[in-house]
Amino acid sequence: MKAIINGQLFTPQAVADNGVVLIDGETIAAVGPAHMIEIPSDAQVVDAGGRRIVPGLIDIHMHGLLGHSCMGQGVAEVAASLPRYGVTAFCPTTITAPMDRVFQALKEIAAVIDARPRGARILGIHIEGPHLSPKRPGMAPADIQHPLTWEEYQRMQEAAQGHIKMITFAPEEGDAAALIPRLLEQHVLPVLGHTDASFEQVSEWVKIGLSHVTHAFNAMRGFHHRRPGALGAVLLHDELVTQLIADGHHIHPGAMALLWKLKGPTRMVLISDAIPYAGMPSGEYDWEGYHLFLDGDTSRLEDGTLAGAIALLNQDVITLVERVRIPFPDALTAATTTPAQLIGHGDRLGRLAPGYAADIAILEEDGSAWQTWVNGEIVFAADA
Ligand SMILES: [Zn+2]
Structure with missing residues (x-):
């Protein structure tokens, strides 16, 4: 399991401060405010530092x-x-x-x-x-x-x-x-x-x-x-x-x-x-x-x-x-x-929701990307 924590979450329509996205392999397992999601103790955790967590x-x-x-x-x-x-x-x-x-x-x-x-x-x-x-x-x-x-x-x-x-x-x-x-x-x-x-x-x-x-x-x-x-x-x-x-x-x-x-x-x-x-x-x-x-x-x-x-x-x-x-x-x-x-991918892409592909962008306020995930893997990191 992987988890992105401490971000402003946009699913895109539902919004939560201090949001969490839990990822199981290539797929999103859970999304929501931190107090509603239990993160397994062995999960790999990425701290979004208060940035915006959005669908890719x-x-x-x-x-x-x-x-x-x-x-x-x-x-x-x-x-x-x-x-x-x-x-x-x-x-x-x-x-x-x-x-x-x-x-x-x-x-x-x-x-x-x-x-x-x-x-x-x-x-x-x-x-x-x-x-x-x-x-x-x-x-x-x-x-x-x-x-x-x-x-x-x-x-x-x-x-x-x-x-x-x-x-x-x-x-x-x-x-x-x-x-x-x-x-x-x-x-x-x-x-x-x-x-x-x-x-x-x-x-x-x-x-x-x-x-x-x-x-x-x-x-x-x-x-x-x-x-x-x-x-x-x-x-x-x-x-x-x-x-x-x-x-x-x-x-x-x-x-x-x-x-x-x-x-x-x-x-x-x-x-x-x-x-x-x-x-x-x-x-x-x-x-x-x-x-x-x-x-x-x-x-x-x-x-x-x-x-x-x-x-x-x-x-x-x-x-x-x-x-x-x-x-x-x-x-x-x-x-x-x-x-x-x-284009016919509405059941798998374009939202942060359980069952959707873990395609995620973590953005700064000005829109620039801090980190980007495709299929549950980090494919871009600004500080890498
Ligand atoms: Zn053109």
């Missing part, structure tokens, strides 16, 4: 960090590095590239997943491009975007050894909308994103099972009171759980507050959308043919277009608390319980 963060949309990219075998280093930011599970996310490059990346990522690297859990691959709207490609070039087809999905899934879990695409391109129910049958999450769809189109897709949206506000047709657009549908329909990049630069705090008011912590998933140079010093970097300018707050192309984010998920939680005045347990829910449920 889950980032379902991220492209890399610290010079390591999710577009290939770098995923192993990404998994090894994420715990230093309190992240214990993630979906490596690909980017728009020529399809040969995408297939090669998928093969490499699949090999890494099958080798079960140390560090954060890899929950499956998230594809983001080149099946985007040429009108809303974000940082990616418009001319290599093309509609997602069933044949191409199958080829990608074959290259990925079945590890693809989410696909962000523009359903309005070609016949791609017809794939929404077919992907769901395969237990792959169709994700609306980088889309120029109308309010009416998105409302129709909700009826055939669309339930998730990539980074609300960014790279989608905006809201107008006579043409509410994709964004209007995202805001209106409760069926749509949406991602949010909460770095404080992609979206104005007022817009984040509006989204939060409409969706709340169970329909919002915080994502980092971090690029492989997240966590690195300011400067110029090259990534898959893109030349990026990092200024300490943002990553941009030369023309000023935002090119992914450089904040990691632990910082985003704090940004939401500080800039939008969201209570910490709610911000945490959107970075733990909600993403776990969304």
